[in-house]
Amino acid sequence: MKAILLFVVLLVTVQSKIADHSLGNGKNTVQPIGNIIRQHLKFSKKLPALNETQSFxxxxxxxxxxxxxxxxxxxxxxxxxxxxxxxxxxxxxxxHAEQVQLLRMLNANKISASEVWIGGRRNIFSRSFYWTDGSKWNYSYWHRGSPAYYWWSRVCVITETKEPGYWHDIYCTHLRPFICEV
Structure with missing residues (x-):
């Protein structure tokens, strides 16, 4: 029973931290994704459907x-x-165009998850992030206050699935849906 209570308290704490990070400061240096979607991308009437493995x-x-x-x-x-x-x-x-397109894909399919794994991570005692495919880390879309740089543990990167789609670093052991690049 104590373990369950401790789990609930930790869950509430993590959720409140995520809510605190999602407030933003309104000083974006990059145009909001919603504006780019409306201005530059034509909405496709033919959307991919989730298949039997719940993927698209x-x-x-x-x-x-x-x-x-x-x-x-x-x-x-x-x-x-x-x-x-x-x-x-x-x-x-x-x-940013790739970030916008991925967010568009997620929103067009009306997924219920609020965040998904992308391939960024940081090793313990490091301040720099890298992609699991070995490509150069040349773009980021961090939310204000992120990355948090938990120096004592490995953290991995999620992206929000709703506008504006900011990134956060969280513990790699959390469970989230994910996007593969193939």
């Missing part, structure tokens, strides 16, 4: 992305991407 696929600039709704920790999600797709990884995001 999207193409953008020659890259295929697959969303999986089954929550896994970061390590299991990365292993799933590698095992299921030849040379697959959790997605790496290298431009």
């Amino acid at each position: 696929t999207m193409m953008f600039e020659g890259i295929r992305y697959v969303y999986y709704s089954s929550p896994m920790n970061f390590y299991a999600a990365e292993a799933h991407c590698r095992r299921t797709h030849n040379r697959g990884h959790l997605t790496s995001i290298h431009s």
